[in-house]
Amino acid sequence: MAHDQExxxxxxxxxxxxxxxxxxxxxxxxxxxxFLDIDGTLVDIADTPDEIVVPPELPKHxxxxxxxxxxxxALVTGRALPYADRLxxxxxxxxxxxxxxxxxxxxxTVDRVEPSGAFEELKTTIAGQARQWPGILIEDxxxxxxxxxxxxxEYQQAVEAMMTHCLDLSGPDFTLQRGKMVLxxxxxxxxxxxxxxxxxxxxxxxGRMPIAIxxxxxxxxxxxxxxxxxxxxxxIAETAAETVATSxxxxxxxxxxxxxxxxxxSSQPDNSSGKEAS
Ligand SMILES: O=P(O)(O)OC[C@H]1O[C@H](O[C@H]2O[C@H](CO)[C@@H](O)[C@H](O)[C@H]2O)[C@H](O)[C@@H](O)[C@@H]1O
Ligand SMILES: [Mg+2]
Numbered sequence: 042m043a044h045d046q047e048x049x050x051x052x053x054x055x056x057x058x059x060x061x062x063x064x065x066x067x068x069x070x071x072x073x074x075x076f077l078d079i080d081g082t083l084v085d086i087a088d089t090p091d092e093i094v095v096p097p098e099l100p101k102h103x104x105x106x107x108x109x110x111x112x113x114x115a116l117v118t119g120r121a122l123p124y125a126d127r128l129x130x131x132x133x134x135x136x137x138x139x140x141x142x143x144x145x146x147x148x149x150t151v152d153r154v155e156p157s158g159a160f161e162e163l164k165t166t167i168a169g170q171a172r173q174w175p176g177i178l179i180e181d182x183x184x185x186x187x188x189x190x191x192x193x194x195e196y197q198q199a200v201e202a203m204m205t206h207c208l209d210l211s212g213p214d215f216t217l218q219r220g221k222m223v224l225x226x227x228x229x230x231x232x233x234x235x236x237x238x239x240x241x242x243x244x245x246x247x248g249r250m251p252i253a254i255x256x257x258x259x260x261x262x263x264x265x266x267x268x269x270x271x272x273x274x275x276x277i278a279e280t281a282a283e284t285v286a287t288s289x290x291x292x293x294x295x296x297x298x299x300x301x302x303x304x305x306x307s308s309q310p311d312n313s314s315g316k317e318a319s
Pocket of ligand 1: 078079080081082085086087088089090091093117118119120121180182187189191220221222223225257259
């Protein structure tokens with residue numbers, strides 16, 4: 042079935058609650074693998090990319106949960122790997138960055154490509170063009186570049202025209218990624234769905250059922266893969282959104298509260314599920 046023919050719905054009206062799915066992890070931690078988007082899912086959306094706030098306890102809770110799952114917890118993000126790693130320091134998790142175009146496996150193997158000279162030139166052109174529109178913020182992510190119009194939505198159409206034109210110049214190896222008040226040119230070679238498949242083919246994820254959690258268009262690819270293999274897909278749905286996700290959580294704050302509870306329970310010395318941790 043083609044993607045545009047897949048069943049889609051306003052997730053808030055018809056989906057079940059993701060809270061029930063996540064609360065079941067503690068009973069059978071060896072069964073599940075968790076795939077977590079960052080912006081809008083683990084952390085609240087902020088006015089600019091650098092203004093996000095990582096709650097101080099969040100890295101520890103993710104680490105506790107990762108141990109409970111025997112390491113089968115991965116971040117799957119549009120951010121570049123080094124930036125995302127800094128957010129959760131000192132912990133490092135398996136991670137896919139740039140919407141799946143770069144990846145570090147649980148074994149620590151990194152698959153990422155350096156930008157070519159031609160792409161560096163294109164990024165300079167985009168940054169130069171954007172200077173004519175006050176409030177348009179350019180985020181250089183190495184092998185991807187994002188143009189954010191959250192501070193200046195009046196320029197959305199102009200930015201879209203510019204990014205579409207620059208995509209043509211960048212050649213077939215790149216694609217245009219839409220997101221929350223952002224347009225990105227990123228490598229076409231992988232999606233979050235392909236990143237999820239790659240993780241699921243390797244220890245400690247192999248043989249487990251995925252639970253994919255995200256908030257945006259880019260997460261739909263990993264929702265599809267999770268659904269196809271019989272896992273769960275959960276969309277953070279603060280606003281109405283067309284989605285293939287089968288479950289919903291109201292907000293990133295609700296997800297963080299659930300992760301905190303799961304993490305704390307797993308670190309109790311008398312918790313039998315905690316004994317499964319590696
Ligand atoms: O896949 P994600 O982890 O959700 O990353 C998607 C993009 O997130 C960031 O942009 C978005 O969040 C910003 C901070 O809240 C917000 O200001 C912006 O409007 C959003 O589009 C990030 O800057 C991008 O690089 C990611 O691709
Ligand atoms: Mg997101």
